[in-house]
Amino acid sequence: MKFPPAKAPGPSPAQDPPNVLRRKFIVATTAIGVAICLLFLLNLLYLYGSTYHQTSRYPAIECLMVDYDGGVVGHSMLQAYNQLQGPSFLTFDVQNISQYPTPDTIVQAVLDRQYWAAIYTNAGASQRLSSALHGGAAARSYDASNALTYVWNEVRYPAVEDSIIQSNLIRLASATQIAWDHINGTQALALLPKGDVAAAQVLFSPIAATNMNIQPMGQGSKVFYNTVSMAMPIIQQFFFILALNGISARFGIFERFPSTVSGILRLIISFIYTIFSSLVMTGYIWAFKEDWAVSSNQFGLTFLLLWFLMHIYFCLIDFAVAFLPPPAMPFIVLTVIFLDITSTNTPFELNPGFFRLGFALPAYEAYSVLVDIWSSSSAQLYISLPVLFSWWVVGLALAFVGHRRRVSLVAHGHTALGTEDSFDNAMIPAAELEKREHVQEQAGGGTGAAGISKVSEHGGSTLNVDRSGDAKEAALQTSASGTSSSSYHGDRVTPDPEVNAGDHKLTAVHGETTKEEV
Numbered sequence: 001m002k003f004p005p006a007k008a009p010g011p012s013p014a015q016d017p018p019n020v021l022r023r024k025f026i027v028a029t030t031a032i033g034v035a036i037c038l039l040f041l042l043n044l045l046y047l048y049g050s051t052y053h054q055t056s057r058y059p060a061i062e063c064l065m066v067d068y069d070g071g072v073v074g075h076s077m078l079q080a081y082n083q084l085q086g087p088s089f090l091t092f093d094v095q096n097i098s099q100y101p102t103p104d105t106i107v108q109a110v111l112d113r114q115y116w117a118a119i120y121t122n123a124g125a126s127q128r129l130s131s132a133l134h135g136g137a138a139a140r141s142y143d144a145s146n147a148l149t150y151v152w153n154e155v156r157y158p159a160v161e162d163s164i165i166q167s168n169l170i171r172l173a174s175a176t177q178i179a180w181d182h183i184n185g186t187q188a189l190a191l192l193p194k195g196d197v198a199a200a201q202v203l204f205s206p207i208a209a210t211n212m213n214i215q216p217m218g219q220g221s222k223v224f225y226n227t228v229s230m231a232m233p234i235i236q237q238f239f240f241i242l243a244l245n246g247i248s249a250r251f252g253i254f255e256r257f258p259s260t261v262s263g264i265l266r267l268i269i270s271f272i273y274t275i276f277s278s279l280v281m282t283g284y285i286w287a288f289k290e291d292w293a294v295s296s297n298q299f300g301l302t303f304l305l306l307w308f309l310m311h312i313y314f315c316l317i318d319f320a321v322a323f324l325p326p327p328a329m330p331f332i333v334l335t336v337i338f339l340d341i342t343s344t345n346t347p348f349e350l351n352p353g354f355f356r357l358g359f360a361l362p363a364y365e366a367y368s369v370l371v372d373i374w375s376s377s378s379a380q381l382y383i384s385l386p387v388l389f390s391w392w393v394v395g396l397a398l399a400f401v402g403h404r405r406r407v408s409l410v411a412h413g414h415t416a417l418g419t420e421d422s423f424d425n426a427m428i429p430a431a432e433l434e435k436r437e438h439v440q441e442q443a444g445g446g447t448g449a450a451g452i453s454k455v456s457e458h459g460g461s462t463l464n465v466d467r468s469g470d471a472k473e474a475a476l477q478t479s480a481s482g483t484s485s486s487s488y489h490g491d492r493v494t495p496d497p498e499v500n501a502g503d504h505k506l507t508a509v510h511g512e513t514t515k516e517e518v
Contacts, residue, residue: 039331043338050342050351055088060349061165064109064118065092066100071126072184073147073176073207077119079183080175090168092119103149110151111214112379116347117152117165119172119209129206133188135196142202148173148209155215155374157347158222164350166211173209180207215375219290225370226344229285230363231337233306236277237313238333241321244269245406254410263403270314270399278307294374301373308388309366315395322402340364362391 016024065081067074081092093115100106106118125147132142150169154161188206192199244266248254253262282303286294320332343358344367358364365384372380 035331039334043335047338047342047345050346050355052352054346054350057350058088058164058168059086059091061090061116061347062349063090063092063165063169064100064106064115064120065094066097066106066118066120067094068097068103068123069121069125069147072180073125073129074121076180076183076207077121077148077172077176080172080179083179084172084175089171090116090165092172107151107212107214110153111375111377113156116156116349117150117169119148119150119169121148122146125207129202132202133191133199133206135193135199139196139198139202142198144202144205144208145210147207148176149212150209151212151214153214153375154217154222156371157226158217159226160346160350170209173207177205177207215293217292219288219292221285221288221290222292225285226367227341229281230340230344230367232281233277233310233363234313234317234333234336234340236281237274237310237317238329240273240277241314241317242329245321254407259404259407262407263400266318266403267399270311270318274307274310274314278303278310281306298373298376302370305366305369305373308392309362312362312388312391312395315392315399319395319398319402322405360387362388 065077067077078094081094085091100109100120103120106120109115110118128138128142128146131138133139150166150173152161152165152169154166185203188203192203248262248266253265257265282299285302286299317333321329324332339358340361340363342355343361343364348356348358365387368380368384369388372378372384
């Protein structure tokens with residue numbers, strides 16, 4: 001890969017006339033302000049657009065309904081659903097017991113993400129209710145919550161599960177009781193034994209539901225798992241890579257080591273850092289889990305998954321930093337952060353169809369695997385793991401390309417950061433830089449293509465440098481018995497033909513200086 005030689009720095013804007021300087025400053029400040037405002041506008045439009053008219057998409061949340069009772073309670077549940085069915089209510093797929101012969105098969109269907117939730121009538125619910133209405137011991141021992149059971153998994157999308165799915169399941173259970181009152185209330189009142197308080201209580205509260213939450217999450221930090229936490233991996237890698245590139249440039253890693261050695265070193269560093277950063281992220285999730293019932297095995301699997309995700313981001317950002325100018329990187333990283341958060345913030349069923357492009361993003365697939373880990377399931381592993389592995393392979397290849405470009409930039413006089421200004425100069429105070437420029441001007445030349453003449457403090461030796469390419473330095477050694485003069489042409493220092501005095505001459509070829517006897 002060929003790159004042009006490094007350009008000499010141009011004139012400083014501070015040297016412009018005051019009116020030109022003011023105009024350039026105002027234009028530059030306005031441009032960056034508009035660009036940043038547009039950046040946030042577009043990203044937030046994307047995020048807010050994912051929730052636009054969300055309630056009208058509730059029917060896309062598909063749930064399961066099974067009637068194990070076969071009596072008046074089951075009939076009331078079906079009638080209640082028919083009354084609630086509409087553009088702002090969940091969709092229930094009514095199945096018979098031949099498809100789901102036991103409640104355990106319903107729980108497994110929700111766990112495997114075939115359905116978002118499920119509700120079913122318990123076997124014999126109508127018979128128990130009828131016996132309780134006749135009073136006696138059956139009325140005193142009657143538990144209305146044994147009529148219905150609803151199943152859901154809070155760990156999948158905690159905020160959505162709490163505010164939408166569970167609330168609608170409770171709404172359906174309440175509507176079932178109202179439907180039973182309309183169907184059987186009058187007849188039940190006529191059969192109610194006089195003076196039986198327990199039977200009267202059954203009549204006023206005949207049907208309720210049992211809550212079966214597959215993975216309860218009572219901790220307040222659960223709202224961060226699919227939102228802010230999914231932005232942390234890419235932010236951590238971005239800042240570390242910026243620091244790593246600066247440190248590598250300062251210590252001359254790409255100049256002092258072969259490309260293969262520096263590449264292997266960078267790969268090792270990426271593994272070590274991502275292991276440490278993923279351990280930190282897993283640690284603060286577990287530190288605030290409160291009463292969340294997760295095991296040490298789930299801790300280990302969470303750590304491995306987050307390491308995998310962070311290494312994918314490390315490779316992708318490493319490639320981007322090698323090819324894009326530094327001012328563009330915050331725009332890229334912020335956009336990816338909003339894409340990631342939007343893909344994991346709410347289910348795609350509640351988003352417009354356009355937002356399903358998030359299926360291909362590493363953050364979404366990683367969160368799907370986390371849900372499986374925390375639910376002790378493997379429902380989506382066959383999809384998510386191959387997608388993540390593909391991202392990893394592509395990321396490794398791109399990181400290799402980025403490393404080759406970085407080495408090529410250094411070989412052609414650019415910096416390892418891919419910018420015109422080196423990391424070293426960025427660390428030097430402005431006053432020191434001005435002092436160095438002043439010394440160079442007094443010595444008779446600048447930093448461009450003009451010649452430079454430096455005079456030894458001993459008054460006898462001169463070095464005439466003809467710079468036709470990149471800025472280079474030639475060492476000059478003066479003997480104690482005479483004077484010598486040499487000139488720089490390209491990559492070679494040769495004696496000045498007008499000076500014959502001296503006992504030695506210097507020859508420098510490609511940065512190596514040798515002394516020959518005259």
